[in-house]
Every structure is written in C-alpha cells, then in structure tokens.
C-alpha cells in the first residue's frame with residue numbers, strides 16, 4: 001500500500017516511521033512537486049492541487065486536522081483537484097477534545113471569577129473587590145454541538161453554569177438546552193453570557209459572529225472563538241467591545257494568520273490571543289486513527305470522520 005504525505009510544517013520523518021509501523025507493508029513518502037506516481041491514500045494539510053489531481057489509484061484522503069475548510073476552499077477554486085468518488089476524512093477528536101476543554105474551562109472560570117479585571121486592578125495598584133457574577137445566570141452557549149462543542153459543554157457541567165448548544169440539526173444532550181437552525185438562533189443567544197464558537201467554517205457560518213449577533217447576547221457578554229477566524233467580523237467585535245456590549249474576548253483564530261503585527265487585537269486590553277493552537281493535531285493519536293480507518297476502509301467499512309463535501313464539514 002502506498003501513502004503520500006504533505007504538511008506545510010509537520011516533521012514528516014515522525015509520520016513516515018509511525019505510519020509504516022502501524023500499517024505493516026505500507027510505503028509512506030513525502031509528496032514532492034512532480035511526484036505523480038500512484039498512491040492509495042493521501043494525508044494532507046492544505047495540499048497543492050497537483051498532489052491530488054488525477055492521482056491514480058487514490059482510495060481516500062485524510063485531512064491532518066479537524067477542520068477541512070482549507071481543502072474544501074481549494075476544491076472550490078480547483079474542482080478537478082479531487083474526484084467526488086474519493087472520500088475525504090477528517091480527525092474526529094484524536095486528543096483535541098481534551099485540549100479544547102482545558103482552554104474553555106480556564107477561560108470561562110477566569111471570566112466568571114473576574115480574574116482578568118483583578119489583573120488590571122493590580123496593575124493600577126488598586127484593592128477593589130468586584131461584584132461576583134451569579135452562577136445561575138452565567139449561561140454558556142456553544143455554537144456547534146459536534147465532537148468538540150459537545151466535549152467543551154460537558155466539561156463545563158461540573159461548575160454548575162447553565163449550558164446551551166446550537167447545531168444545524170436537532171440534537172439532545174442531557175442537562176443542556178439545545179437549539180438548532182437559524183430560526184432558533186435568537187432564543188439561543190438571548191440570555192447567553194459566554195459565547196463559545198466551535199462551528200466549522202462553511203458558506204453558512206462565515207461572518208456569523210457579527211454586531212447583530214453580539215447585540216443579542218446578555219450585556220457585557222464574553223466571546224471565546226476556538227474555531228476559525230472567518231466566523232468573526234473583526235471590526236464588529238472591536239465595535240462591540242468599544243460600545244461596552246461585550247466585556248472581553250479570547251481568540252485563538254483570526255481572519256489573517258499569523259495575526260499581522262499592526263492588528264488592533266494585539267494591544268487591546270480586553271482581548272486575549274493565542275496563536276491558533278487551542279487544540280493541535282497530536283501525531284500519535286492521529287496516526288492511530290488513520291491506521292485504524294484505513295484498515296476499516298480496506299475491509300469494506302466506512303470509518304468515522306467521513307466529510308460530507310456538500311454540507312461543508
């Protein structure tokens with residue numbers, strides 16, 4: 001079995017050794033421009049179209065991340081890059097849920113206990129107890145009730161915050177209010193104190209976090225964007241902070257990455273930034289999944305992680 005591998009910055013040696021060990025008899029090679037020899041599977045992050053286009057023998061493509069917007073964006077400009085009959089798979093969890101939970105719990109508790117505000121008071125040398133937030137009205141709403149959204153919401157259960165989730169199709173989760181579709185979005189937003197974004201980037205979700213949405217949250221709400229930069233209209237976020245509609249934001253992803261040096265987010269006192277590493281791809285977990293999925297696919301079973309290209313995630 002032949003596998004081709006392409007990632008703009010991963011250490012390919014580790015992946016080649018790890019995959020060949022997990023898939024005995026397989027040959028894994030790093031794809032180089034000009035390599036058009038047959039391959040059974042391709043493992044990719046933002047692949048150059050010529051890596052996949054017309055590839056003989058290709059049975060499946062594995063995205064080396066949870067989001068596939070990079071690949072689907074390329075497919076929109078290069079529709080012949082990948083035969084529609086070749087399935088595309090993505091990483092489901094593979095250790096990302098726990099990372100997202102760590103991030104979200106830390107942020108939500110920090111905002112709930114007003115630690116950011118105390119840090120600012122300390123910088124001013126001020127001893128000033130602030131009015132505590134009320135737990136029962138500190139409602140956390142998660143946009144996206146998928147693998148990561150659901151995991152994040154579950155991790156916040158222990159702290160007793162009211163929890164709600166918004167998805168495309170109807171879903172039920174014990175102990176959480178659930179909403180779906182555009183028609184239920186206003187009800188989801190009304191009363192939400194902390195908005196956490198874990199949606200995939202699709203034509204339907206791009207720009208969804210805009211001024212109109214932020215205005216529907218509780219006054220002085222908080223925003224945590226863990227999904228994609230394109231979800232947020234950045235000028236609207238700045239305007240909502242300036243108008244006091246939003247108390248603070250923590251952002252892991254941006255319209256342009258790396259965040260440009262002169263971007264106003266860098267020095268905003270109420271914006272916290274991380275460099276798109278809320279949940280990174282863990283090689284061992286990802287390789288274990290890919291090896292298992294290839295085994296299942298070869299045995300005639302459709303593995304988990306299949307991407308519906310029409311739906312966009």
Ligand code: NDP
Nearest residue numbers: 066067144145146147148167168169200204226227278279
């Ligand atoms: P899933 O596909 O498991 O979940 C997506 C969720 O979003 C589903 O609940 C889905 O609804 C919902 N959804 C999709 N479109 C809409 C819509 N138009 N309206 C309402 N709900 C919608 O994805 P994951 O949880 O695995 O990952 C989510 C995203 O997180 C990834 O796409 C990626 O962009 C981002 N990510 C970011 C990382 C980082 O480091 N910052 C790391 C990993 C992922 P339904 O349940 O009805 O299908």
Ligand code: OXD
Nearest residue numbers: 065066067279280281
């Ligand atoms: C992913 C990411 O989608 O790292 O996996 O953003």
